[in-house]
Amino acid sequence: MEEQHSRHPYDLDEETLFLVSQTFKALSDPTRIRILNLLFQREHSVNEIAESLDLRQSTVSHQLRFLKNLRLVKYRREGTTLYYSYEDEHVMNMLKQTIEHSSHS
């Protein structure tokens, strides 16, 4: 049986809470931020990301999976190479705004 939480009328339901927290969690890690920031410019392959940011291939791949699960990025295949690009405009706008908000403060 599911545990019952009787929430305050102004409290959020569990599903919304989960979605919101996951979205912000995606943007809370420096490595993921750097990856998404790179994707502002243009699509990049996994290796390009790893080289540009000086990260291991497996690290990049793990983080891309995380972002893919949240539909924040997508990819297209060309031979053995996967080109990743961002998929969620709303989230990317938040990221851009917050970077600007933070960099000249």
Next chain:
Amino acid sequence: MEEQHSRHPYDLDEETLFLVSQTFKALSDPTRIRILNLLFQREHSVNEIAESLDLRQSTVSHQLRFLKNLRLVKYRREGTTLYYSYEDEHVMNMLKQTIEHSSHS
């Protein structure tokens, strides 16, 4: 001596990266989201928050300290009671947008 990272021209500097990640980290925890969501309405004392959200007083106090350090909340004192309210409009707008974006999807 500080370690030198030579970053890609499109990469973010360390200070910005830290600020951005901290900001989103604040919004990545369900408890902190619920607290901030409550503060949309009006200021609340620590105990009011704890009761409304069915959380321990120490839990609320710990999280408020976190939010206070990032200047996302402020408080005013009235006797022994501290009334907390939000302080950062930009962050609260992001939160509100993302909640709306997530709740009817």
Next chain:
DNA sequence: TTCATATATGAATATATAAGCATATATCGA
């Protein structure tokens, strides 16, 4: 089919962090 390259994945580990308990501190009134 075999090789080379690009990417993904599983397991292990180190670190970060949220929550809880117990207790300290602060303010006010008597």
Next chain:
DNA sequence: TCGATATATGCTTATATATTCATATATGAA
């Protein structure tokens, strides 16, 4: 000063998570 109430803090523990290594999988070319 003492008691009551509100909040903060230190410590501990359980859990989550980022990274790494080693290896698996997938694609295309020879």
